[in-house]
Amino acid sequence: MSTETQNVPVSPEDSQLAEIFKTEANEAFKKQDFNSAIDLYTKAIEKNPNVAIYYSNRSFAYIKTECFGYALADASKSIELDKSYIKGYYRRATAHMSLGKFKEALKDCEYVTKVRPNDKDARMKYSECNKIVKKMAFEKAIAVDDNKKCIADSINLDAMTIEDEYIGPKLEDNKITLQFMKDLMKFYENQGKLHRKYAYMILLDIKTYFMKQPSLIDIPIGDDDKFTICGDIHGQFYDLMNIFDLNGLPSETNPYLFNGDFVDRGSFSVECIFTLFGFKLLYPNHFFMSRGNHESATMNQMYGFDGEVKAKYTAQMAELFTEVYNWLPLAHCLNKRVLVMHGGLFSRDDVTLDEIRQLERNRQPPEDGPMCELLWSDPQPQPGRAASKRGVGCQFGPDVTRAFLELNGLDYVVRSHEVKDDGYEVAHDGKCITVFSAPNYCDTMGNLGAFINLKGKDMIPKFTTYMAEPHPDVKPMAYANALSSFLC
CATH class of the missing domain: 3.60.21.10 (Metallo-dependent phosphatases)
Structure with a gap:
């Protein structure tokens, strides 16, 4: 059974309208009117729900308004529509990190570095995220010791x-x-x-x-x-x-x-x-x-x-x-x-x-x-x-x-x-x-x-x-x- 996402039939007129809404949404985003941008990206998606970039862009607007749950869903949808859409992985990593889920974010960062091995920015983000994951694992390991001295007690x-x-x-x-x-x-x-x-x-x-x-x-x-x-x-x-x-x-x-x-x-x-x-x-x-x-x-x-x-x-x-x-x-x-x-x-x-x-x-x-x-x-x-x-x-x-x-x-x-x-x-x-x-x-x-x-x-x-x-x-x-x- 195929796992490919089936595109919804869209008329040329709706496809054109969706692009107009996306352009207007991008302008609103540039002006930092993120709520208007979300509304306009939503209109674009309603006219044409098959385009990964609409979901990814709306995900970014949701991140800006701290709606990380919605951002996560949109980023995942953009990846579902286009497995090769790199920005979708970045958006999902951002949403995961904003929720403190660094292990999940690391998986998306790792994927981007594999797809773009020469991308310095991708490697840097993977490295930073990896550092945090390792630090958290270390802190979890030492926290097992219930007698671990608190910082306040160590201040002289x-x-x-x-x-x-x-x-x-x-x-x-x-x-x-x-x-x-x-x-x-x-x-x-x-x-x-x-x-x-x-x-x-x-x-x-x-x-x-x-x-x-x-x-x-x-x-x-x-x-x-x-x-x-x-x-x-x-x-x-x-x-x-x-x-x-x-x-x-x-x-x-x-x-x-x-x-x-x-x-x-x-x-x-x-x-x-x-x-x-x-x-x-x-x-x-x-x-x-x-x-x-x-x-x-x-x-x-x-x-x-x-x-x-x-x-x-x-x-x-x-x-x-x-x-x-x-x-x-x-x-x-x-x-x-x-x-x-x-x-x-x-x-x-x-x-x-x-x-x-x-x-x-x-x-x-x-x-x-x-x-x-x-x-x-x-x-x-x-x-x-x-x-x-x-x-x-x-x-x-x-x-x-x-x-x-x-x-x-x-x-x-x-x-x-x-x-x-x-x-x-x-x-x-x-x-x-x-x-x-x-x-x-x-x-x-x-x-x-x-x-x-x-x-x-x-x-x-x-x-x-x-x-x-x-x-x-x-x-x-x-x-x-x-x-x-x-x-x-």
Whole structure:
């Protein structure tokens, strides 16, 4: 029995229309209007579903919008239509890598090097991917030893001296003060680098703090007290500073919750994370941080944070960050009325707040289950559930949101995780709110950023939006490894 894909009969008129749609889609892609490009590639595919390049191009647009599950399916379809179509293998490798599936990516890279043995770019990508696979295999082998010493225990602060020429902010009696934070932010705005000793001290202190916290944090808010929720920051430090300019510095009377994805993509991630960790240590009961899907080793390896920490500090510190991120809380419940998590809801109907509270979080995010879904899931407009466009987590409809809220006695949920043109979106009959705080995401998307203010009495969300701030000429993904060229 033949395994060849059978072409669908297509009229000359439809074939011509498909090419017109593809050309328009390519123009939209060049303008970085990726959603329009996806719509136009889809129209091309509807007119002529036999052309590999339509699927491959749509796969690339899906990669740009972080819909890695859809990207994977399209790349595989392009290969199914044309076994010799090299770009299809590259797209599939990219989708696999974006999901942390480096072994699968390696197979596609290996195929390309066999077909194009003289292609230097193909060999480089294969080599980089192979390095990661070998590194992961090594780490898995040594992880079998349950007594493996953690990085935090190996840090010797006494051996680190503060050089006379260091002119940056200094901790007072090894404690963070408001003045230290003000000095640090100003120092960062002028592209200074916090001394490694203070950086390590902050990381060790914040790890100790987070280790004592539950996976779900309950936050009381007084009737007349203001509370602010921010979404993804993604290493956009100068936009973070703008949030504080617009809404005031964090304090005991101006509490904040930052809802994950503090790092990656933006090339000022180190500055963002130390600013946020600093405020958390300064105001532990009035400044909160949730884990996002980018607070993980594979995402950091792929999207720049790992490389940035190694460039600005050391590989040891990059490993310490991974340990710290493993202890970040997974969700916050405000006044027992609003649940805030980075991603979204669940593939099961019976998940309770108590179950979230008891989740074992000290690990890398699993590929399924409640912890994965808290970090990765997305809402959809239609009822029910669907496979995730990202290839991880699930998509959940308004009926799923309503049932979850009723089960747990909540008013609505707030999540982040998705770029929105206006910086926020109210969906599911007002019961599911998305907030995204990185304007002009990756210097390309043109979106506004937003944050939410609410008061304890009524918990009604009010939105503030803002445009992107200028920043020094360091491009997004500047510190990403060689594999990031797959994403370009």
